[in-house]
Structures are given as C-alpha cells and as structure tokens.
Amino acid sequence: EVQFVESGGGLVQSGGSLTLSCVASGFNIASNDVSWVRRAPGQGPERVSRVYPDGTIRYYAESIKGRFTSSRDNDKNALFLQMNDLMPQDTALYYCWSEPLGISGRGTQVTVSS
DSSP states (O other), rough: OOOEEOOOOOEEETTEEEEEEEEEEEGGGGGGGGGEEEOOSSSSSSEEEEEEESOOOEEOOGTTHHHHEEETTTTTTTTEEEEEEEGGGGGGGEEEEEETTTOOOOEEEEEEEE
C-alpha cells in the first residue's frame, strides 16, 4: 500500500521544539518530491517545505524560515521536519503530501501553547 505515516506531534510551549517524522511505504521517497503541509484550524492548507528527488529543499512559508528544517533519510524512506522556536501560530495538523503521486498522510497534530 502506498502511504505516508506521520508522527512526532504533540503539545509544546511557545519557544519549544519538535521533530516530525513521515515514513513512506509502497514507494521510494527519494524518487519523488514530497512536501510538508500544514492546516491550521479554520484555514486552508499551507505548504511548509518541499524536498525534491535530487535533495534540493525549498521552503515556502515566510514565517517558518530560519526556524524549521526539512531533511530526508533515504535508508529509512522517511522525511523529517525539525521545528524550533515554535509559536502559537504554528499550531496545525502537519502532513506529508506528494503532488506527483497524489497522496497525503493523515498527519500529526502540533499544538503550541502561549
């Protein structure tokens, strides 16, 4: 089955850190471009970052630049999102999405308290 399984979310205080994981199965994550996307309560999806097959990483949301770092582990067939200096406005459901494959995971909830 082709799928993503995200984990690592939770409740954290403002200024804290979390590392999210996204494990792919049924396909080689290194051969596809995969994005981290977040959806805050009452808002539409917002792409956070995109990792291309050649390893290039592009960050989209201005508010996360300098605080969030995406990475990929080909041996684990997984994508990671290191989030530092978290703020209440980072509260959202975070999930992986592959636009070429048309699949997304169920996501992991991140809640940042002030």
